[in-house]
Amino acid sequence: IRGSIDFNISIRQDGASKPMVINTGLAVYYYQGMKQIAQQLGIAEDNILSTLMRMPEVVVPEQDVLPEEEWAEVKTIIEAAAENLMEHRKNEGAALLKDLSTRIRNIEGLLQDVLPLEATRTDKIRSRITQSLRDSVGSENLDPNRFEQELIFYIERIDFTEEKTRLTQHCTYFHGIIEKEEVSKGKRLGFILQEVGREINTLGAKANNADIQQIVIEMKDELEKAKEQVLNVL
Structure with missing residues (x-):
């Protein structure tokens, strides 16, 4: 830590x-x-x-000078305290890294919860837009071909397949850094969390689905907890 x-x-x-x-x-x-x-x-x-x-x-x-034998005793006490401190730092650091891993696994689990919702997302968007246009201009004034083209274009714009892929990659990379036997890793972990946050935000912006947006909120909550913890990692 x-x-x-x-x-x-x-x-x-x-x-x-x-x-x-x-x-x-x-x-x-x-x-x-x-x-x-x-x-x-x-x-x-x-x-x-x-x-x-x-x-x-x-x-x-006159300046006091500590006798050699007394200094040897003091030095032994200092070294023992330093060893205890380092052991405590290692234990605290291990606990922090374990908590960080848990937060990222939670984000990965929430991403899996998006998948079944994504399967019906396009159909719901199509139905909602179709009904809205029919109510506004009437079915007889709706050009099916033009409408289908515009709908496909819109659905492509809100597709978040790339965001899901990058988010998964960032999470995998995060776990890999944690498992490495390195003394200093806090800055890299912090940078990865920034990238994770960017993908989560984009996913939420493209969701166009209340249930998915609720999952995104839970992801952000886990991410903020991870960001707080990573500040304590060397």
């Missing part, structure tokens, strides 16, 4: 006060500046030292 963790270790000494260290280089820098200002303003230099010692970072506590 995608994500990162930052951490730091600080050492705090208990008990006696820490020894102090003078930052000589910084003290000299401050001293030269103070002396120059005192001379320019005609101020006595008697109090420069006391002022200098109060300047930021001139006198600082």
